[in-house]
Amino acid sequence: MIKNVKERVWAFDLEWVPDPLAGRLLHGIPDSVESPREIMQAMWRAGGASDEDPTPFLKTVLCRIVSIAVVERRVKGEDEEPTLALLSLPRDPRSDDEAREASLVATFLEAVGKHRPQLVGFNSQDSDLKILIQRGVILGVQAAGFARRPEKPWEGIDYFARGSDWNVDLKEILGGWGKSVPSLNEIAVQAGIPGKLGVDGNDVAEMWLRGRLAEIVAYNEFDALTTYLVWLRMAHFAGFFTAEQYAREQQHVQALIERESTTGGKPHLARYLKEWDRLRAAIATR
Numbered sequence: 001m002i003k004n005v006k007e008r009v010w011a012f013d014l015e016w017v018p019d020p021l022a023g024r025l026l027h028g029i030p031d032s033v034e035s036p037r038e039i040m041q042a043m044w045r046a047g048g049a050s051d052e053d054p055t056p057f058l059k060t061v062l063c064r065i066v067s068i069a070v071v072e073r074r075v076k077g078e079d080e081e082p083t084l085a086l087l088s089l090p091r092d093p094r095s096d097d098e099a100r101e102a103s104l105v106a107t108f109l110e111a112v113g114k115h116r117p118q119l120v121g122f123n124s125q126d127s128d129l130k131i132l133i134q135r136g137v138i139l140g141v142q143a144a145g146f147a148r149r150p151e152k153p154w155e156g157i158d159y160f161a162r163g164s165d166w167n168v169d170l171k172e173i174l175g176g177w178g179k180s181v182p183s184l185n186e187i188a189v190q191a192g193i194p195g196k197l198g199v200d201g202n203d204v205a206e207m208w209l210r211g212r213l214a215e216i217v218a219y220n221e222f223d224a225l226t227t228y229l230v231w232l233r234m235a236h237f238a239g240f241f242t243a244e245q246y247a248r249e250q251q252h253v254q255a256l257i258e259r260e261s262t263t264g265g266k267p268h269l270a271r272y273l274k275e276w277d278r279l280r281a282a283i284a285t286r
Contacts, residue, residue, distance in 0.1 A: 001189055006118035007075050008118065009074075012069065012120070016065045017208045018039075019034065021064075024039055027043065068108050070087045070254075089103075090104065101135065105132060105135055114145055120168045123171040126169075183202075192282070194225075194226055232246065
């Protein structure tokens with residue numbers, strides 16, 4: 001279980017797709033094949049595609065990150081209420097410069113190195129942080145602040161040690177073995193928290209191929225909110241929030257969603273709030 005709740009918490013989620021350049025370089029695909037779709041299909045075939053599973057999961061090192069979303073919780077003083085923010089990259093999905101993978105990875109890791117938040121993810125230890133490191137190395141990004149480790153675990157912030165206070169992996173804490181490992185969607189929906197809203201990870205590659213990056217970012221924001229709400233519930237379970245504090249923390253999330261959906265340029269969040277209301281009502285009689 002978690003050991004503490006830090007003053008700054010980032011519940012984060014990434015979206016990635018097969019990297020056509022990786023496919024071209026590693027599979028010897030000639031320059032005459034220009035279609036990213038054809039290259040990605042070749043990568044899936046090499047990864048064991050079948051009629052039942054035409055787009056199998058590929059090694060993260062073969063994929064490019066296309067979106068990063070974060071819910072930030074920050075407490076500035078002992079007696080102050082937390083402030084929440086929803087942050088996503090690219091900030092403007094229409095900008096080619098902002099959508100560059102190197103820009104996404106560098107911006108996020110530089111921010112982590114600067115602000116040193118407590119990271120919260122679902123499968124972050126073995127997946128999200130690993131692809132950030134892999135792609136950062138491939139892209140030539142420098143992330144000295146993020147990469148810095150203390151001489152001894154108790155002497156500073158360490159994002160790399162398994163079980164670290166600074167990298168809370170919900171899947172590792174809540175999961176089991178083999179087929180018993182729950183998905184984020186399975187945990188969230190039963191807890192009255194929105195899970196998948198018409199899109200899942202298998203849809204992201206097709207959305208990217210069709211230039212629907214703004215929709216990917218929206219889906220990514222949904223998953224970051226869900227990750228944060230599941231973390232809140234687990235922190236309540238672990239005794240870090242009383243029932244009254246937990247209720248107030250959820251109110252802060254609702255206020256964030258309402259603010260971002262009306263004045264923050266994110267009208268898609270209204271759908272998330274509607275689903276959250278529906279699920280809370282559904283489990284109210286439990």
